[in-house]
Amino acid sequence: MRPSVLGSAMRPSASPLVSPWRFVSLADGSSLDPLQAVIESGLAEGLTVGAAVRLTGSWVASPGAAQSHELQVREVKVLGSSDAKTFPIQKKYQTPEYLRTLPHLRPRTPLNALLLRLRSEAVTSLTQFFARQDFVQTHPPIITSSDCEGAGEVFTLNPANDMAGQPGKESADSQDSFFRSKKYLTVSTQLHLEALAQSVGNVWTLSPVFRAEQSDTSRHLSEFYMLEAEMSFVDDMNSVMDLAEDMMRQLGTDLYQSDTVKSLLTRTPHFGQDLAPAGEVDRRWQGLMQPDWPRITYTEAIDILKQHEDKFEHKPVWGAGLQSEHEKFIASTVGKDRPVFVTNYPRDIKAFYMRPTRGPGSEDPSRVTVDCFDLLVPELCEIAGGSMREHQLEPLLDIMTRQGIIKSPSETASEDDSGNGLQWYADLRRWGCPPHGGFGLGFDRLLSYLSGVQTVRDIVSFPRWYGRCDC
Amino acid sequence: MRPSVLGSAMRPSASPLVSPWRFVSLADGSSLDPLQAVIESGLAEGLTVGAAVRLTGSWVASPGAAQSHELQVREVKVLGSSDAKTFPIQKKYQTPEYLRTLPHLRPRTPLNALLLRLRSEAVTSLTQFFARQDFVQTHPPIITSSDCEGAGEVFTLNPANDMAGQPGKESADSQDSFFRSKKYLTVSTQLHLEALAQSVGNVWTLSPVFRAEQSDTSRHLSEFYMLEAEMSFVDDMNSVMDLAEDMMRQLGTDLYQSDTVKSLLTRTPHFGQDLAPAGEVDRRWQGLMQPDWPRITYTEAIDILKQHEDKFEHKPVWGAGLQSEHEKFIASTVGKDRPVFVTNYPRDIKAFYMRPTRGPGSEDPSRVTVDCFDLLVPELCEIAGGSMREHQLEPLLDIMTRQGIIKSPSETASEDDSGNGLQWYADLRRWGCPPHGGFGLGFDRLLSYLSGVQTVRDIVSFPRWYGRCDC
Numbered sequence: 001m002r003p004s005v006l007g008s009a010m011r012p013s014a015s016p017l018v019s020p021w022r023f024v025s026l027a028d029g030s031s032l033d034p035l036q037a038v039i040e041s042g043l044a045e046g047l048t049v050g051a052a053v054r055l056t057g058s059w060v061a062s063p064g065a066a067q068s069h070e071l072q073v074r075e076v077k078v079l080g081s082s083d084a085k086t087f088p089i090q091k092k093y094q095t096p097e098y099l100r101t102l103p104h105l106r107p108r109t110p111l112n113a114l115l116l117r118l119r120s121e122a123v124t125s126l127t128q129f130f131a132r133q134d135f136v137q138t139h140p141p142i143i144t145s146s147d148c149e150g151a152g153e154v155f156t157l158n159p160a161n162d163m164a165g166q167p168g169k170e171s172a173d174s175q176d177s178f179f180r181s182k183k184y185l186t187v188s189t190q191l192h193l194e195a196l197a198q199s200v201g202n203v204w205t206l207s208p209v210f211r212a213e214q215s216d217t218s219r220h221l222s223e224f225y226m227l228e229a230e231m232s233f234v235d236d237m238n239s240v241m242d243l244a245e246d247m248m249r250q251l252g253t254d255l256y257q258s259d260t261v262k263s264l265l266t267r268t269p270h271f272g273q274d275l276a277p278a279g280e281v282d283r284r285w286q287g288l289m290q291p292d293w294p295r296i297t298y299t300e301a302i303d304i305l306k307q308h309e310d311k312f313e314h315k316p317v318w319g320a321g322l323q324s325e326h327e328k329f330i331a332s333t334v335g336k337d338r339p340v341f342v343t344n345y346p347r348d349i350k351a352f353y354m355r356p357t358r359g360p361g362s363e364d365p366s367r368v369t370v371d372c373f374d375l376l377v378p379e380l381c382e383i384a385g386g387s388m389r390e391h392q393l394e395p396l397l398d399i400m401t402r403q404g405i406i407k408s409p410s411e412t413a414s415e416d417d418s419g420n421g422l423q424w425y426a427d428l429r430r431w432g433c434p435p436h437g438g439f440g441l442g443f444d445r446l447l448s449y450l451s452g453v454q455t456v457r458d459i460v461s462f463p464r465w466y467g468r469c470d471c
Numbered sequence: 472m473r474p475s476v477l478g479s480a481m482r483p484s485a486s487p488l489v490s491p492w493r494f495v496s497l498a499d500g501s502s503l504d505p506l507q508a509v510i511e512s513g514l515a516e517g518l519t520v521g522a523a524v525r526l527t528g529s530w531v532a533s534p535g536a537a538q539s540h541e542l543q544v545r546e547v548k549v550l551g552s553s554d555a556k557t558f559p560i561q562k563k564y565q566t567p568e569y570l571r572t573l574p575h576l577r578p579r580t581p582l583n584a585l586l587l588r589l590r591s592e593a594v595t596s597l598t599q600f601f602a603r604q605d606f607v608q609t610h611p612p613i614i615t616s617s618d619c620e621g622a623g624e625v626f627t628l629n630p631a632n633d634m635a636g637q638p639g640k641e642s643a644d645s646q647d648s649f650f651r652s653k654k655y656l657t658v659s660t661q662l663h664l665e666a667l668a669q670s671v672g673n674v675w676t677l678s679p680v681f682r683a684e685q686s687d688t689s690r691h692l693s694e695f696y697m698l699e700a701e702m703s704f705v706d707d708m709n710s711v712m713d714l715a716e717d718m719m720r721q722l723g724t725d726l727y728q729s730d731t732v733k734s735l736l737t738r739t740p741h742f743g744q745d746l747a748p749a750g751e752v753d754r755r756w757q758g759l760m761q762p763d764w765p766r767i768t769y770t771e772a773i774d775i776l777k778q779h780e781d782k783f784e785h786k787p788v789w790g791a792g793l794q795s796e797h798e799k800f801i802a803s804t805v806g807k808d809r810p811v812f813v814t815n816y817p818r819d820i821k822a823f824y825m826r827p828t829r830g831p832g833s834e835d836p837s838r839v840t841v842d843c844f845d846l847l848v849p850e851l852c853e854i855a856g857g858s859m860r861e862h863q864l865e866p867l868l869d870i871m872t873r874q875g876i877i878k879s880p881s882e883t884a885s886e887d888d889s890g891n892g893l894q895w896y897a898d899l900r901r902w903g904c905p906p907h908g909g910f911g912l913g914f915d916r917l918l919s920y921l922s923g924v925q926t927v928r929d930i931v932s933f934p935r936w937y938g939r940c941d942c
Contacts, residue, residue, distance in 0.1 A: 029671035052669075052905035054704070079704065080862060082903035104895040105902070107670030116671050120608040127598045137591040141933040142613070142679045143694050143940055155649075157626045157656065178626075178683060178693075179940040185628065192942065196932060198523075199578035200500035200587050208613045208679065212649060222649075223614050233525070233550065391551060424575040424942045431560075431576070432553035434523035461667060462612040469614055469650040471663065471895045 050082035252288030287337035386439025521553035701909035723759030758808035857910025
């Protein structure tokens with residue numbers, strides 16, 4: 001806050017109008033707490049809720065108890081007037097559900113401005129972290145040729161003008177004409193990142209990804225940002241987990257002392273149930289900054305869960321995925337406040353590109369696992385996931401053929417115009433592919449967790465989910 | 472390059488096989504120049520073109536003239552073998568056109584690895600620049616509700632599974648069901664950025680944007696990254712131009728001394744016509760770092776062009792857009808090597824949201840202009856564009872209604888479920904909108920210009936354009 005401030009919103013106080021002074025609350029998005037300005041009533045015309053103003057005056061010690069200083073105003077200029085009677089964000093408590101119906105205005109509330117700053121500071125911290133580690137930041141494509149990466153339902157796209165001439169009806173031809181075949185919005189940049197990692201070694205991206213799932217939960221959006229990193233010449237999955245852990249710990253350390261996070265943790269009880277309690281959110285930040293996050297295998301996790309079987313609605317069974325209740329139990333009992341890596345899940349419930357586990361403990365043919373991990377945090381469950389990638393050609397072609405992803409192991413990408421578009425991914429192994437692995441982190445989920453909002457819809461400015469895409 | 476290096480590609484030299492030694496070129500993406508390794512013939516099995524290897528040895532002074540040092544190898548491990556006979560990137564000159572057919576392998580060539588590094592370093596520089604200026608980095612939405620922002624043809628999207636049950640045919644209902652109405656891929660984040668700027672003052676983003684234009688030029692892609700910034704409480708367009716200029720000058724200063732740009736400028740003539748001459752590329756960097764970029768009005772530009780009318784295929788006429796030949800002439804004669812701002816274009820050829828010019832020189836009713844600018848560079852023409860935005864409600868509603876963007880000036884977003892989805896943008900003016908402006912920079916175009924590649928298709932890893940979307 002600055003003494004002579006440009007404010008984006010002013011709210012008249014409840015002081016009686018007979019007073020020769022008006023007290024107005026001024027906000028410019030830099031703080032949860034407003035700045036108090038004291039203005040002669042005669043100057044206060046147009047200072048309605050929501051107005052954009054320029055006030056000039058003196059920054060003086062305040063006689064009031066609520067603030068140390070206040071702005072004594074000698075000049076008022078209304079830069080953008082506001083019809084306070086119709087302004088949808090009145091000066092009172094508004095529920096997150098209501099604010100969500102106004103995504104174009106919601107950012108103006110102090111909490112939402114703070115969340116915008118949190119996102120920005122997180123991106124800067126991550127950019128610096130990866131630059132120091134000599135990781136190359138990349139822009140993998142959003143429009144992709146494959147719908148079968150196994151990460152969920154996809155959106156397809158058409159050029160709009162194809163439809164203009166054929167209202168209500170269109171042929172497969174017209175749909176596919178722009179790119180000559182059907183194209184999709186990416187569900188994960190991983191496969192393309194692997195190609196880029198073969199160029200410069202270690203790469204990362206913070207990219208929008210898309211899922212056309214008809215889910216209506218606090219953890220899912222149709223459009224969200226994913227942070228993905230890929231390391232080359234790495235054979236031990238611990239290196240990939242080290243990277244994920246170091247990155248998140250650095251993020252915690254960078255931001256915990258910032259004004260933004262301090263505001264988040266010292267906010268007034270005003271926010272009620274909209275945010276997790278400040279003490280709880282503080283524990284999340286503290287957990288992020290702790291060293292030595294536990295790493296247990298899926299098999300160990302199942303053993304732990306079985307000892308507490310009666311606590312769960314779904315019985316823990318080796319071979320089945322972990323339910324939310326299982327993940328929560330593991331996160332809170334094994335991790336305490338620290339995130340927990342659960343590694344080496346059964347092959348049959350994981351993606352085709354993951355490398356099968358070898359070595360001691362992996363001999364049982366009825367319990368084939370892959371070198372992968374999920375990173376679990378209390379309350380929110382999975383926040384990141386990664387794996388070693390199958391880097392050998394024959395085993396990859398084998399599983400891709402068995403799963404119907406490619407037609408036959410013999411084709412190469414250049415012969416595969418008619419395929420579903422993933423021969424190129426197998427081809428990466430044909431000409432010199434080192435062992436490699438990486439992870440993806442749900443960036444919006446992480447910010448939800450670290451801010452304490454109740455749903456990922458409240459951390460994204462213009463959230464899109466099944467049935468909703470406003471503005 | 473490191474003495475004991477992990478290389479992603481090795482190429483055998485042409486040395487006679489009778490020698491007890493083999494010389495191999497090793498690349499890890501960090502340099503245009505390969506590292507020379509000297510290996511006993513007996514150890515060299517599997518060291519084929521493209522293979523991924525781990526070599527251990529001693530870093531010693533080289534007797535050869537081509538390098539100061541070389542790696543004398545005592546241990547070889549092939550981590551990923553390569554079938555050199557079928558490897559599509561043989562050890563010889565490959566045209567950019569040919570490499571473009573192999574986007575998954577192209578990044579492995581030294582030049583393309585360098586271009587990946589250039590992009591990464593540019594993103595880091597820009598992130599730091601905006602963080603220092605206290606601009607908030609944001610993630611505006613990719614899926615949007617409007618197809619009429621005036622920036623070109625748009626892509627529409629469907630959830631893929633809607634089509635599964637209805638091959639070759641689908642009803643308007645099924646297309647629109649996921650989000651309840653038709654949605655599009657963003658052509659520019661500007662309108663949403665304006666909403667976010669009202670929250671925290673100054674914002675920016677580096678976001679993918681999409682155009683479904685059927686153009687086949689060296690400057691256009693269907694998917695590309697745009698850097699957009701928006702400033703609040705700014706009334707003088709010079710502030711916006713200052714920001715664009717300062718940002719690009721800082722980018723130039725940060726990167727010019729980097730190993731990446733040094734490599735780009737000291738490369739061997741090997742690249743032939745694929746890159747603009749090094750001296751030319753150097754002048755582009757120097758121009759970026761120069762102070763005081765010229766700012767002339769469109770009207771002044773037309774006057775200059777008219778003095779050289781006989782040079783142009785298209786006659787310069789006040790009221791018409793500037794042709795490429797005009798922009799090139801202005802950029803090279805007015806700017807010399809510096810970029811040139813051309814401001815205040817005629818209203819009728821610019822977007823609806825631009826603020827009409829007021830004040831001295833804008834009195835002629837037959838020559839109404841708007842407060843906007845294009846930033847021109849020699850050879851590439853327009854690289855950025857910006858404007859002041861109409862921040863007053865009535866004039867904006869007026870032009871939006873006249874252009875058919877909204878149905879009537881009286882509705883607000885909440886009443887406008889049936890509209891084309893831009894009432895929310897007008898509503899931003901209803902409740903306290905300060906003067907503001909911003910710009911958008913074609914990030915891939917800028918990197919093309921600064922690297923000297925012949926087409927923007929060669930600066931993007933997986934380029935998408937009309938008819939082409941590989942991998």
